[in-house]
Amino acid sequence: MGTRLAVSFIIVAGLAFAFAFACGGGGGDDEQPATPTPTPPTAVSDDATVAPTDEPEPTATATSTPVPTPTPVPEDGPAPAIFGGRQSLRPTVAEFRELPQASITLANGDLQMGTSIAELATQLGLGEPFSVTIEGFSSDFESIGFLRYPYAEIASDTVLFVTERGHVALVSLTIPESQWLDAVVSVAFE
Numbered sequence: 223m224g225t226r227l228a229v230s231f232i233i234v235a236g237l238a239f240a241f242a243f244a245c246g247g248g249g250g251d252d253e254q255p256a257t258p259t260p261t262p263p264t265a266v267s268d269d270a271t272v273a274p275t276d277e278p279e280p281t282a283t284a285t286s287t288p289v290p291t292p293t294p295v296p297e298d299g300p301a302p303a304i305f306g307g308r309q310s311l312r313p314t315v316a317e318f319r320e321l322p323q324a325s326i327t328l329a330n331g332d333l334q335m336g337t338s339i340a341e342l343a344t345q346l347g348l349g350e351p352f353s354v355t356i357e358g359f360s361s362d363f364e365s366i367g368f369l370r371y372p373y374a375e376i377a378s379d380t381v382l383f384v385t386e387r388g389h390v391a392l393v394s395l396t397i398p399e400s401q402w403l404d405a406v407v408s409v410a411f412e
Contacts, residue, residue, distance in 0.1 A: 292363055292405065295388030302358070302382070302390050306346040306411035315388050321345065326379055326395055334393050336381030343377070343411055350374070351411035356392060358403035367403050371396070373411065382406055 295301075301318035304311040313321070324338040339354055354376060356369040369392075380394035389405040 292359075292387065292389065297388070299388060301384070302406045303408045304342050304346060304410075305408065306343060306348045306351060309346040309348070311342075311345055315384055315390075318382075318390060319384050324378070324381055326381055326393070328393060328395070329399075334381060334383065336383030336393070338378055339373070339380045339382075339409070340377040342382070342409055343373070346411065348411055350377075353412045355410045355412070356403065356406060357408045357410075358390075358392065358406035361402070361404045363404065367401060369397060369401060369403070382409075 295315050297316040298314050301313045301315050304313075318337070321337040322341050323335050324341065325333055325335045327333055343349075343351055351373045354369075354371055354373050356367075358367055359365070360367050376394060376396050379396050380392065382390050382392050385391050385404070392403045392406050394402065
């Protein structure tokens with residue numbers, strides 16, 4: 223009886239192996255398909271060269287996903303956080319509007335009112351900091367800008383102002399216009 227059981231086991235095992243081999247193996251995700259993927263036909267002329275076509279070759283193009291328009295910030299919403307040493311100021315938009323104002327005349331002749339970098343340092347009770355780091359979003363709201371300048375270079379001719387949408391923007395006579403920020407997130411003095 224033992225021999226008959228052993229023979230039966232070998233037959234069953236052999237059939238299972240043959241079945242698995244015929245079906246393509248274990249079905250792993252890394253296996254190639256049993257049939258090759260057909261390739262599109264190529265136009266060939268009689269002299270065995272590829273025939274030119276009038277249609278241009280397809281090219282991959284990068285598409286950017288449009289960024290949604292930022293939500294307006296309410297008057298009781300947060301304005302940029304301002305840090306200096308162990309001091310910090312976290313005003314609301316309404317409180318930021320109430321800070322003392324300065325004016326600068328931009329290169330195009332426009333007068334811009336806003337709170338100067340020097341006034342922000344004064345609000346924190348700082349003397350004359352060494353540098354200022356400003357973080358925010360660029361005008362396209364697709365990239366984040368980090369500006370770091372010596373305090374003395376931008377203190378009096380760079381202002382932050384509240385836009386119509388409640389964001390705090392930066393303009394300057396010293397910082398190039400390509401680096402101006404439309405939504406300032408923080409100002410840090412060192």
